[in-house]
Amino acid sequence: MMTQLEERQTIKGAVQVEGLSVTFRNRSHETHVLDSIQLGVNPGEFVCLLGPSGCGKSTLLNVVAGFIKPTAGYVMVDQSPITRPGADRGFVFQQYSLLPWKTAFQNIELGLKIRGMPRAERTELVNDYLNRVGLYKYRNRYPHQLSGGMQQRASIVRALVNSPSVLLMDEPFAALDAQTRHLMQELLLDIWEDLKTTVIFVTHDIEEAIFLGDRICIMGVQPGHIKAELPIDLRRPRHFDDTLSTEFVTLHRQVFECIREETMKSMELSF
Amino acid sequence: MAVSVPRSGYPRWLGQMADGLSSLFFSNRSARRLLSLVLFFGIWQILCEISFDFFINFQFVPSPVEVLKATLTFFTEDPWVHFRSSINRVLWGYAVASGIGVLLGVVIGWFAVAEDLLLPPLELLRPIPAVAWIPLAILMFPNAESGMIYITFVGAFFPVLISTINGVESTLSDTVLIRVGQCLGAKPWHIFKDIVVPGSLPSIANGLVIGMGNAWFCLVTAEILAGRYGVGYITWESYVTSNYPPIVMGMLMIGLMGAFSSWVVSRAMELLMPWRVIKKQGTA
Numbered sequence: 001m002m003t004q005l006e007e008r009q010t011i012k013g014a015v016q017v018e019g020l021s022v023t024f025r026n027r028s029h030e031t032h033v034l035d036s037i038q039l040g041v042n043p044g045e046f047v048c049l050l051g052p053s054g055c056g057k058s059t060l061l062n063v064v065a066g067f068i069k070p071t072a073g074y075v076m077v078d079q080s081p082i083t084r085p086g087a088d089r090g091f092v093f094q095q096y097s098l099l100p101w102k103t104a105f106q107n108i109e110l111g112l113k114i115r116g117m118p119r120a121e122r123t124e125l126v127n128d129y130l131n132r133v134g135l136y137k138y139r140n141r142y143p144h145q146l147s148g149g150m151q152q153r154a155s156i157v158r159a160l161v162n163s164p165s166v167l168l169m170d171e172p173f174a175a176l177d178a179q180t181r182h183l184m185q186e187l188l189l190d191i192w193e194d195l196k197t198t199v200i201f202v203t204h205d206i207e208e209a210i211f212l213g214d215r216i217c218i219m220g221v222q223p224g225h226i227k228a229e230l231p232i233d234l235r236r237p238r239h240f241d242d243t244l245s246t247e248f249v250t251l252h253r254q255v256f257e258c259i260r261e262e263t264m265k266s267m268e269l270s271f
Numbered sequence: 272m273a274v275s276v277p278r279s280g281y282p283r284w285l286g287q288m289a290d291g292l293s294s295l296f297f298s299n300r301s302a303r304r305l306l307s308l309v310l311f312f313g314i315w316q317i318l319c320e321i322s323f324d325f326f327i328n329f330q331f332v333p334s335p336v337e338v339l340k341a342t343l344t345f346f347t348e349d350p351w352v353h354f355r356s357s358i359n360r361v362l363w364g365y366a367v368a369s370g371i372g373v374l375l376g377v378v379i380g381w382f383a384v385a386e387d388l389l390l391p392p393l394e395l396l397r398p399i400p401a402v403a404w405i406p407l408a409i410l411m412f413p414n415a416e417s418g419m420i421y422i423t424f425v426g427a428f429f430p431v432l433i434s435t436i437n438g439v440e441s442t443l444s445d446t447v448l449i450r451v452g453q454c455l456g457a458k459p460w461h462i463f464k465d466i467v468v469p470g471s472l473p474s475i476a477n478g479l480v481i482g483m484g485n486a487w488f489c490l491v492t493a494e495i496l497a498g499r500y501g502v503g504y505i506t507w508e509s510y511v512t513s514n515y516p517p518i519v520m521g522m523l524m525i526g527l528m529g530a531f532s533s534w535v536v537s538r539a540m541e542l543l544m545p546w547r548v549i550k551k552q553g554t555a
Contacts, residue, residue: 067453
């Protein structure tokens with residue numbers, strides 16, 4: 001029987017956030033954004049960080065990515081502490097973030113090229129992924145010639161093609177229309193079922209969090225903290241019909257009530 | 272339902288012709304550009320004909336027709352030696368300026384040390400107009416030719432330098448693009464090559480186009496140093512001898528060559544940036 005620690009060492013994609021605090025300082029004042037965050041994510045788990053704007057959920061994700069340095073505490077991925085960004089943590093941005101001067105293919109290829117993978121090998125791999133998300137036909141198009149949904153599909157694949165231990169997603173579907181968003185959620189789950197990469201997914205959309213996650217961490221404001229954790233035991237694979245089930249609606253109400261209080265607190269801040 | 276009824280008082284063909292003309296000029300962009308030039312020269316000719324004199328005096332301004340006559344005379348004598356000399360000076364000055372300008376701009380934009388060590392003297396030299404360099408150009412350079420090339424260089428160099436620095440800095444300030452590179456495992460070299468250089472290309476192109484125009488802009492100044500040949504030299508020489516139509520001819524030729532070479536540079540840069548789409552108001 002292996003201990004929990006040994007098990008983490010053998011499987012890729014365990015994230016451990018310990019006593020993490022982030023304070024932004026400028027000349028006049030300090031903003032306490034995150035306060036002693038404690039979070040463990042198991043390999044292959046899909047965790048959603050859910051909270052109102054200003055709860056620091058994106059900041060937390062940026063610390064895991066290595067974009068922001070914590071004021072206190074640390075983040076470990078597979079037992080090694082995070083000090084800077086790296087290809088082991090794929091990131092999908094909220095904004096359209098494909099490099100405008102590269103075609104869809106070239107954008108997705110970039111990480112492999114940087115790593116020094118031979119051309120033939122990476123072309124095959126990139127084409128596989130492009131096929132998987134229905135973009136093969138559009139591989140030679142520049143980002144401005146792609147729709148928002150296509151651009152985000154390419155962004156997801158750009159991160160996944162490097163086989164990261166963890167996929168970090170910062171409200172990746174927030175800018176899409178509702179129809180496209182639902183399809184993208186289903187597509188993401190479909191790919192994730194295959195790859196079983198650990199995913200940390202930031203969103204403010206309750207339905208999205210329940211539909212996607214194995215577990216939801218609900219975050220509170222002033223300063224940002226994890227207020228509650230909720231396992232989502234809905235059967236997988238999930239389909240969009242499931243959002244109409246009694247189970248789903250019950251969960252939705254439960255999360256809604258928990259988050260409402262925080263939203264009200266965060267709104268008072270701006271009045 | 273469309274019924275064509277002749278407009279009262281006008282024959283039908285006149286209305287159709289007017290419609291044809293207006294649709295030609297307002298829907299076709301090349302025709303619109305041609306119209307703009309025709310209007311420019313037409314208004315100029317009229318102002319000269321009526322000897323317009325209200326604050327600005329057109330009595331002594333050569334009219335387009337006079338300028339055209341001077342141009343025909345100029346072309347009957349050997350004009351190519353003048354063109355060759357001027358084009359040579361401008362292209363050499365421009366080539367050196369764009370090479371050094373882009374290189375220094377990229378280095379200054381990318382490395383803080385380079386910015387600290389190189390930028391202060393360059394900023395000090397930047398506001399100095401080309402004409403102020405004439406005495407030093409005579410003193411510093413072994414011959415008039417290199418002095419003239421230096422003056423066109425001065426004109427082209429600073430727009431290229433400043434635009435390149437700005438391009439690199441604004442790309443570096445785009446947090447998302449830089450982060451995209453970082454989380455793909457990019458080392459500084461990759462970020463430079465795959466993100467910063469293409470990201471600053473539009474701004475560099477802008478500097479190269481302005482620099483091209485500025486090199487021509489400085490040609491008359493440069494060719495004050497010339498002994499015999501050059502379009503700028505003719506312009507300056509005609510002023511000294513009070514022969515006005517060739518002055519305007521020289522001005523227009525410089526304008527024409529400047530506009531043409533800037534257009535060539537901007538087309539070439541567009542080809543380097545196939546990812547860019549520019550959609551203006553009023554285009555289909």
